[in-house]
Amino acid sequence: MPASLTRPAAALAVLLLAGPAAAQVQPVNPASDPVVARIDGNPIHLSEVEEAARGLPEQFRAMPPPMLYPLLIDQMISQRVLADAARKANLQNSPEVRARVRQAEEEALQQAFLAREITPLMTDEALRARYQRDIASQPAEAEVRARHILVQTETDARSAITALQGGADFAALARERSRGPGAAEGGDLGFFKKEEMPEAFAEAAFALQPGQVSPTPVRTQFGWHVIKVEERREQPRPSFEESEPELRRAVIEEAATQVVDRLRAAATVQRFNLDGSPMAAPPATPPAAPAPR
Template sequence: MENKIIAKVDGREITQKDMDVLISHLGNQAMQFANPEGEKRLLDELINEELFYSHGKEIKADEDEAFKSELEKAKISLIKQYMIGQTVMGVKVEDGEVEAYYEAHKNEFTAPETVNAHHILIDDETKANDIIEEINGGLSFEDAAKKYSSCPSKEKGGDLGFFGKGQMVPEFEEASFALELNQISEPVKTQFGYHIIKVVDRKEASSKGLEEMRMDLLKTLTAKKQSEAYLAKVAELKSKYTVEIL
C-alpha cells in the first residue's frame, strides 16, 4: 500500500503513516479526530513539530549542554528498557506447560452451582405465614417483599442475586438449594429472623475446558516465566555489580 505524502516541511516529508502512528498513540481520544477537521488539527501538529525541529537544527540545539544532558538521560532510560526487554523477550511457553498447568489446577476453572433467590425477611413467624397466604392468594412475591420485608433488598423485590454454597447462613443456604424454581418456601428461621424464599434461577456447576482456557493460561504462564527470567537476571547482575543502599 502506498505511503502517501501529505505535507512537506523544509524539504522533509510527512506521510500518511506518520499520521496513522500519531492516531494510534491517542488511544480512546482518537475518535474525536475521526473527521476532516480533526485530521487537519493532527496534521497541523505534525507540521508544527517539524517546524520546531528545523529551528532546533538551525540554532544547533543539539550542541547545547542542556540538550546533551537531556539526551544522556533519555539514552540511559532507553538502555534500561531495552535490556529488560531483551531479558524477557525470548521467554516462551510450550503447549505441554499449558496443559500440565491446567491439569494441576483444574479445580480453579470450575464454577460451582449457584441460585438466584428472592426473599422476604420478617421478625415474626406468624406474620410470615400470613404473607405466604397473601402471596398464594395473588399478591406477587416481589410486591410482598417491597411491602413487608425488612431487608434492604426489598427495593429490588427481595432479589439477592446469584450466590453459591458457603455464602449465606447455613439455614438459608440449605433451604434455597433445596427449592425448585419459583417454589415458595415455608418460613425459614435464621439469626436474622424469618425468611420467605423463592428461587427464580439456577446455574448448574460447570467447568471450563483446556481449549477455552488455553489463551488465558498462555498469558499467565508467559508473564510468570518473564518475571522469573527478570528476577534471575537481577540476581546474576547483583553478583557482578556493586549495589549500595545508603
C-alpha cells in the same frame, strides 16, 4: 497479581497485550510508505502516522482513517515544530533532557527485551493448551436466582416467615416489608455465584432448592434476611475466544516474572541506604527443623 510483578521491568510486559505489532515496529516497504507532510523539508511518512495510531486508546483507533489520520498528522506537525525549535535552542544537550532521553531508552530496551523473550510463548497452541488446563477442564460454576426480604430485626424476619407459611406471596411481601436491594422488584437478586454474596447468605441460599424458603432468618452485616430460591443453574465455562485476553495476560505476567527473576539472580546487586551507606544484608532464612520420626 504476584508480588514480584510489582517490579517495574516485569510490569512493562503488560504492554505486550496489544500483540506483537504494538510492541515492535514492523519493517515498512519504502515504496508503500508515502510522505504525508513536510516540515521545513523534513518528511513525515505514512508509517509514522500508522505507528502513532497503534498507540492510541481503542476508542480512537476505531475512528475511520479519513477522520483519524488528518488529526494525527496535524498533531505530529505540532510535535515536530516544537522539537525542531528545541534543537535550535540546543536544549537536547541540557542535563534534564539527556536524563529523560536515557530514561526513555531504558524503557524501550526493557520492552524490547521482554517482547523478544515472551512473544514466542504467545502461540495459539500454547494459549489453547492453557485454556484446556485452567478453564475448560474446570467444573461448571453453580448459580442460583433468589429473592430476599431484608429487615432490621430477627423478630421482623420471623414474622415474615410466619406470613409466608400462612400463604403470603413472597414477592408481594418483599415489596411491602423489605428494606434491601431489589425490594421494588419483589426482592429479586437475579443469578449469583456463591462467592458473590456474604458467606452466611450464600450458605443458606445454596442449601435451598427452587421454590424453598429459608426456614430460619439469616443474619449478615446488612441485617436479617428471609431467602427464597427461584432457580438453580450451572454457568457454562467461557469459550476460548472469550477467555483469550485473560489467558494472554496470565502468560505474559508469568513469563515476565520468570524473565526478571532469572536476570536478577544472575546479576550482582548491591543495596545502599538513602545516605549512601551499605545496607545490611537480610538475615538468612534458617533451615527448617527436621520432621519428628
